[in-house]
Amino acid sequence: MNCYEVSELLPAYVLGALEPDEVKLIEVHLDQGQEHDEELVELRATVFALDRFAEESSLAAPVASTKPKKGLIATFPGSRGLTLASPWRLAGAMALVLLLMTSVWLVVGRNNSNHGARNVSVVIQGQRGEMLGLNGLESEATVSVVMQGLERLPQGRLYQIWAVRDGVWLKIGACNTDAQGWWKGDFPFKARSGEQIALTIEPVGGGSSPTSAPILISTS
Amino acid sequence: MLAAGLRENDSLRDLYLQVERRALSLARRITGDGALAEDAVQEAFTQLWEQADRISLDGGRLESLAMTIVHRRAIDISRRKQRSELTIPDGDLLHPIDERALNMLEQVEEAVTTEGLRSRLNSALSALPLEQRTIVKLAYFDEMNLREIAEQERLPLGTVKSRLRLAMSKLSGSIRGKTA
Numbered sequence: 001m002n003c004y005e006v007s008e009l010l011p012a013y014v015l016g017a018l019e020p021d022e023v024k025l026i027e028v029h030l031d032q033g034q035e036h037d038e039e040l041v042e043l044r045a046t047v048f049a050l051d052r053f054a055e056e057s058s059l060a061a062p063v064a065s066t067k068p069k070k071g072l073i074a075t076f077p078g079s080r081g082l083t084l085a086s087p088w089r090l091a092g093a094m095a096l097v098l099l100l101m102t103s104v105w106l107v108v109g110r111n112n113s114n115h116g117a118r119n120v121s122v123v124i125q126g127q128r129g130e131m132l133g134l135n136g137l138e139s140e141a142t143v144s145v146v147m148q149g150l151e152r153l154p155q156g157r158l159y160q161i162w163a164v165r166d167g168v169w170l171k172i173g174a175c176n177t178d179a180q181g182w183w184k185g186d187f188p189f190k191a192r193s194g195e196q197i198a199l200t201i202e203p204v205g206g207g208s209s210p211t212s213a214p215i216l217i218s219t220s
Numbered sequence: 221m222l223a224a225g226l227r228e229n230d231s232l233r234d235l236y237l238q239v240e241r242r243a244l245s246l247a248r249r250i251t252g253d254g255a256l257a258e259d260a261v262q263e264a265f266t267q268l269w270e271q272a273d274r275i276s277l278d279g280g281r282l283e284s285l286a287m288t289i290v291h292r293r294a295i296d297i298s299r300r301k302q303r304s305e306l307t308i309p310d311g312d313l314l315h316p317i318d319e320r321a322l323n324m325l326e327q328v329e330e331a332v333t334t335e336g337l338r339s340r341l342n343s344a345l346s347a348l349p350l351e352q353r354t355i356v357k358l359a360y361f362d363e364m365n366l367r368e369i370a371e372q373e374r375l376p377l378g379t380v381k382s383r384l385r386l387a388m389s390k391l392s393g394s395i396r397g398k399t400a
Contacts, residue, residue, distance in 0.1 A: 008381050011388035012366050017359045019367065037317060042392045044321035049395050050360060051246035052287045053338040058345035059357050141373070142350055156238045156283060171362060188354035190373070203238035204283060208362065211237075 001025045006036060014043040055204060056174045057158055060145075060185045120191040124199070124216040130181075132161070132199050132216050134172075136191040143172060143191050147183040147199075152176060156204055161187070162214075164196035169209050174202065232272075236265055239283050243290040250294035250318060256301065260294035267293070288334070295322065328395055337395065344394030352387035359384055 006029045012018050013026050030036060118138045125131050129149045136143035145161060153159065158174040173187030198214040243264070247257035267289055329337050348356065354373065358364045366384070370377045 008385060011385045012359065012381065015359050015384075015388075016363070017365045017369075017384070019365060037320075040317045041320045041324060042396075043388060044318055045324045046388060046392045046395060047249065048246070048291075048321060048325050049337065049341050050391070051242055051249065052291060053341045054345065054360070055342050056357075056361050058342040059353050059361070141354055156235070171357075173357075186350075188350050188357055203234075 001029050003029075003035060006030070007039065010036065010039055010043055014040070014047050057176065060173045060175050060187050118193050120193050122197045122218050124197065124218050126216050130216065132197070134161070134191070134197050136189070138190070138192055141188055141190050142186050143189050144186050145173070145175075145184065147175070147177055148181060150177045150181050150183075150199075152179055152181065153201060157201055158204055159183075160200050160202040160210070162198045162200065162210065163189070163191060164198060164217075165192065169198075171208070172197075174204075232265065232269060235268075235282060235286055239286050239290075243287060246287060247290055247294040250291070250322070251298050251301075252315075256297050257294065260297045261290055263297070264290040264293040291322075325395070328397075332397070340394050340397065341391065344391050348387050348390060352383050352390075355380060355383045356387050356391075 006026055009018060009022065009026060013023065018026070030040075119135070120138060120143070121133075121135045123131065123133045126149070131146075131148045132150075133146040134143055135145075147159065150159065153176050158176050160174045161172040163170045163172055170189075172189045172191075175183050175185060177183045196218050198210075198217040200210040200212050200214050202211055240261070243261045244257050247260040248254060251257050251260060264286065268286060325337075332340065345353070345356070355369060358369045358372070359366070364372070366377060366380050369375075370380045373380070
């Protein structure tokens with residue numbers, strides 16, 4: 001392995017994202033000289049900083065708010081606990097559906113190669129009007145999420161959105177709602193049609209599987 | 221504000237549950253040893269319990285305080301271990317590179333405050349292009365290796381490597397206050 005190849009792999013090396021045989025090759029090379037020391041110091045410092053300060057919610061890209069008027073609670077056909085209690089609720093639901101459809105339209109519009117791509121669209125409604133909407137295309141590496149009516153969590157807790165794929169829980173992203181119980185943003189995640197979407201409350205930096213029962217989960 | 225409330229109810233246990241995974245990961249990276257990492261985390265929480273009424277949060281976050289104490293305890297444990305095992309060739313416990321990296325981070329933290337450093341890093345994470353954010357999420361937060369990421373994302377291995385390298389370079393730059 002030459003210096004260039006080692007430099008290419010150093011970020012993965014410090015994150016522990018290499019196979020054991022690659023780690024061995026890198027360490028043999030590093031033991032031969034000090035030319036990578038500066039690079040390594042910076043990378044190790046970055047990993048230490050990630051360990052101490054990184055918030056997974058920073059990976060979500062919040063979208064400029066197009067929040068519906070306060071008090072509108074969305075309900076959707078096909079979701080759990082469906083109750084179209086008033087025309088206002090129906091109006092709120094329609095507003096959010098339009099919002100989600102706009103997100104998908106924008107995604108499709110960005111990339112003409114997406115013609116015919118399958119749309120993944122899930123809306124989950126809780127019994128008290130809380131709502132999670134997720135939209136994306138199977139061909140895209142991002143999903144748009146809207147949350148409404150979910151109480152802002154105290155410091156140290158985040159809402160974690162999951163996809164349940166073949167029985168395996170995959171993290172989509174974590175976020176917290178604002179004081180009005182609202183959040184909208186994009187997460188880097190490739191959704192597939194047919195998988196369940198779930199929402200749990202987790203400690204910041206939570207593990208690779210849920211630590212609590214879902215507060216919202218779509219039907220399979 | 222004091223952290224004395226930590227002694228009430230299940231506050232300390234809740235805090236432990238919040239930071240456990242990251243604390244063990246941090247301590248393991250510093251000590252290079254799983255058992256020493258557990259010792260460091262345990263010592264840190266014992267210290268938090270004992271000194272709760274003397275710890276000032278100064279507007280900082282409790283998780284950050286806990287991680288800072290874990291960080292310091294892990295370094296202390298590594299140094300103690302090194303001193304007590306001077307006759308055993310085990311220089312990997314606190315590698316000089318790690319020592320320099322920790323010093324570098326401490327210098328930045330002193331210059332811009334803990335909150336400043338937290339803000340720099342998280343802003344830089346948010347500002348990464350989506351394709352780089354995805355790779356950081358999978359490699360760091362989901363602890364996947366490059367090959368697994370390439371398979372899952374259906375990307376060539378070289379693309380995954382270069383995206384991770386670019387992302388880490390931007391994050392490193394952000395810590396030093398350089399814009400990418």
